[in-house]
Amino acid sequence: MDTTEILITIRRIVRSINLESKKIQKEYGVSIPQLLCLSYLHASRNFQSTQGEIRRFLNLNSSTTSGIIDRLENKGCLARLPKQGDKRVVNIALTSKGSELLKQVPPLLHDRLSERLQSLPSIKLQQIQESLVTLVHILDIEQVEASPMLTIEEPIEETKKEISSKSQEI
Amino acid sequence: MDTTEILITIRRIVRSINLESKKIQKEYGVSIPQLLCLSYLHASRNFQSTQGEIRRFLNLNSSTTSGIIDRLENKGCLARLPKQGDKRVVNIALTSKGSELLKQVPPLLHDRLSERLQSLPSIKLQQIQESLVTLVHILDIEQVEASPMLTIEEPIEETKKEISSKSQEI
DNA sequence: GTATTTTTGTTCGCATAGAAACCAATAACC
DNA sequence: GGTTATTGGTTTCTATGCGAACAAAAATAC
Structure with missing residues (x-):
């Protein structure tokens, strides 16, 4: 992927x-x-x-x-x-x-959704959480810039963009 | 989380x-x-x-x-x-x-987005991918049901719901 | 050939979402 | 007190997104 x-x-x-x-x-x-x-x-x-x-x-x-x-x-x-x-x-x-x-x-x-999420191994759930947070940081470029004291982040350029190409139907 | x-x-x-x-x-x-x-x-x-x-x-x-x-x-x-x-x-x-x-x-x-994603450790990137796929499976309940031959999945009830409660402003 | 079913894409209605414009009220400044 | 700046929320406009309804065309069934 x-x-x-x-x-x-x-x-x-x-x-x-x-x-x-x-x-x-x-x-x-x-x-x-x-x-x-x-x-x-x-x-x-x-x-x-x-x-x-x-x-x-x-x-x-x-x-x-x-x-x-x-x-x-x-x-x-x-x-x-x-x-x-x-x-x-x-x-x-x-x-x-x-x-x-x-x-x-x-x-x-x-309840329904919690049920499903909690049926996952806790390691998996932790992964999901961290991954989502990472995505937030990547996408929330403005937030990261607004808080330079947060963590050590690599310098990120000002304008972030998003791209697209093929997606396949399931 | x-x-x-x-x-x-x-x-x-x-x-x-x-x-x-x-x-x-x-x-x-x-x-x-x-x-x-x-x-x-x-x-x-x-x-x-x-x-x-x-x-x-x-x-x-x-x-x-x-x-x-x-x-x-x-x-x-x-x-x-x-x-x-x-x-x-x-x-x-x-x-x-x-x-x-x-x-x-x-x-x-x-380029911009790829840049940022690829600056992550490959393990991290792998985590993100897997996590997203997991989320897709959890949310795409109908897809999973429509393809019982896919994998071994725990029995999932018919109607899935989503909840919400507090969210904090960043 | 005729009747029925399916397919294709458009329209309509509703909701979410943001940006911009707007106005009244409040706060800040002199 | 008067002027300027800021705040709070509404309205308008645009776009995305879905479901339902619809009509025409094609496919299927008899």
Whole structure:
């Protein structure tokens, strides 16, 4: 497996995750980013948070977060409330409908996948973890540069690119 | 790092790839899926292929492929031609504009990423490959089920799920 | 030859994702 | 207090991605 195949494999992993998200959405009516958002609210103080906090938690762009919140609001899972003291900020509150939905979904999801991952030898699992972190570093060039104190890394050039060539259908 | 963190890491990898795609699009006017499509045409006989072949190569849904081809057609990078003998099939032909664009983009991209991957110890690279393949198997549950002759795999239940919980902003 | 099934690719609808533009509110500066 | 800079979130636009529906064409069955 060379560079190209690694990239192709990543694309396939991404696709699987997206397909899974679609299945969950069909079955439960919420997507994974939506679920992540609801989970965050559930774990927040007073089951509330701000759009900015959710955005940072999800590590997404502001407009994307706004869209996710819109759709959850339309579903009745959360509500937008004004925040005392700062009129720019919108408080996002989990509704009981959202809370109920959370009770149905996460345990099923988490258990199944954990099951599979934990059936692996722990050495294997460790490998996966390290490999993913390595990939993050390779791809997250900006992050590495932003923290020169992290570790000894080889000098990495500014602009990183990604390539593609053939991929084979399975 | 447990299951949740693996999932979170995957999400971060996905994000990096998407951000990279955005940069490339801004700089060269084409996205990575579009580049993949053009590359495939370039390597095809007579610089032509069918929508179905491109779809299988990209491993994408038909409507997605149609959209990608639409946008490349609008850019003048490819053309839709009828196929002799089967009126359902559309031949997709790379234009010289598309060919020229390919000359500018891919070498830069591929080289940079290869460079970084190949600067890793070969053991590390091997780990990454194996880990990705393992993840593919875990996520590609349907593939494994569809091919019971592949290898000895533990019995895997039908519906797999994915979970999420906290992720931290870096 | 006719009826049915399968194939091919397009359209539509929905969601995610980012960039850019925007505006109101707040903070910082003088 | 007035001016400038920053912040927070929304809107608009573009692209990717999937599923469902669809129509035409081809393949298959009788």
